[in-house]
Amino acid sequence: MSKKTEFQALDLISAYTEKKKSPTSLDLNQIFPNPQQPRIIGREDVEDLVQSMERLGLIEPILVRKDKNKFWIVAGERRYRAALKLGWKDIPVIITDANEEVCYEMSLAENEKRKNLNPWEVGKAIQFLRKDKKKTADEVSKLLGYTERYVKQLSSIARLDQKSVMELMISGAPLSVKNLETLLKKKENRGGETISPSSSGIKSKILLDLSTLTVKARDSFQKELNVLKKKYGIN
Template sequence: MSVKKRGLGKGLSALISDEVIIDNKKQHKEIIENIDIKLVNPNENQPRKEFGEEALLDLTNSIKIHGLIQPIIVRKVKDKYEIIAGERRWRASKAAGLKEIPCIIKDVDEEVSAKFALIENIQREDLNPIEEAIAYKQLMKKYHLTQEEVASQVGKSRSYIANTLRLLNLENKIIEHISKGELTSGHGKALLGIKDKKKQLLVAEEIIKNNLNVRDVESIANKKKDFTRKSIISNKDPNIINLEEELMERLGTKVNLTEGDKKGKIEIEYYGYEDLERIIDILTK
C-alpha cells in the first residue's frame, strides 16, 4: 500500500491568497504598512489564551532593542484592524512602547480569519491540548463545520480531531491540569477510560503526585491495577517505558516496545487510513 505524504491541510496560502491578477498574470502582492498600535485589536477567535510571561518579557526586551522584525497579519474591521496572526508580537510591542506596528493587511472574512489563527498556532506548536480542543469546537459550532471539514483545513486526521475534542469531556479540574502542563494529552485520553468521575479525578491527582505514565493509567482504566504507584509493578526496563512514553506523546497513539536477545519489535497502533497517514507524516518529517 502506498501512502502519499501530505502537508498541513490546505495550508495558510490556500486560505489567504497573497496573489493579485494584473494583465491576466498572477503577481505576488504583500504590502507592509505601519499602523497606529491603538487601532489594532486582538482577535476574539484567537485560540491561544496562555502567552507565558517570561517569554513575552524576553520578546518585549528584544523589540525595545531591535524593533519588531516580523510584521503581524491583520484584517480591517470598520475603522480599526483585527489581528489574524501575531497577537504575542502585538502584546510585546505594546509593552515595549511602540506607537506603530508593522502589519500585513489581508482582505478576508471572520471565518477565514479564525481558521488562519488556528492553523498558524498549530504550525508554531503554540497551543496546549485544551486550547486546541476548544478552538476545534468553536470552529465546528460557529461555522457549522464537520470534524472532517476541520481536519481537512488544519491538516489533521478526523480521528485526531475527534480524540482531541474528547479531552473536553474530562472533569474541569483535569482540564485545568492539562492546560497547565501538569498532565499530558495522553494522560487525559487514558483517563477518559475511567467512567467514574470521582475516581477519574483521584487518578489524575495520583498521576501528578507519583509521576504515573500513560500505560499505568491505561492499566487502571482497564481495572488491571490499582491507582497507587506502589501497586504498579512492571518487569519492563524503566528506560524502555520512558521511551514508549516519548513515542506515544510524539505519535499520539499507543506504542509498545518488545525487547529480545538480539532484536526487538516496535508496535504502533493506528485507527483507520487517515490516522495511519498522520503517523507516517510525523515519521517522515
C-alpha cells in the first residue's frame, strides 16, 4: 500500500499532553471550534457520542490552545459538541502551549487516529499544509507517515469541491481514493478516452493551439497527451 500503517504525527499528541494527569475544567462558552479543523464532513454528527457521554461521562479530556481570552479546540471537537447537546456547563480540558501550526498537525493526527477522516478531507488538510504553511510534499509525507506519491495523490483529490463529494457519499459509494479519483477525472473531463485505428492507413497530422491555456493547464494536457501517445503508439 502507498500509505504507511503507522501515523507518525501521533507522537505530537503524546509530546504535548504531559499534563493529562491533571486536566482542568473550562466553561464551554470559553471554548471555540477551530475554523481550520481537518474534519469537514459530519463534524456535527455526534449522536453516538451524546449517548456514550450521557452514560459514562467524558473519558478523555479535550485538547485546547489558549489565544488571548479564548481557547481553541485542537483535538476533541465532537466531544465538545456532544457536551453542548447534553447541556453541560463545563468540560475537562488539557491546555497545550504548542503553537498554532503544531496544533493543526496534532488535530490532523488525532482525527486520523480515530479514523474520522476520509481521503478527500486528508487531501484538503495536505493542501492546506502545502499551500498555506508552505510545506513540501516530502515534509508532509514525513509528518504523516505517507509516501510522497500518496501525498501528491491525495492533494489531487482535494481539487474536488465539497458538493461533489457529498453527492458521491449520498449515492452510497464509499469515499475511497479510487472512487474520488474517478469522480475527479469525470469532473475535469479526463479519462475514458478511446482512439479507433484508421482503416485507410493514411497518416494525418493534427495541430493544436494551446496558447489560450494557462501554464498549469498546458502542463496537465501535455501529461495526458503523452500517456495517450504511449498507450496507442502515436508519434
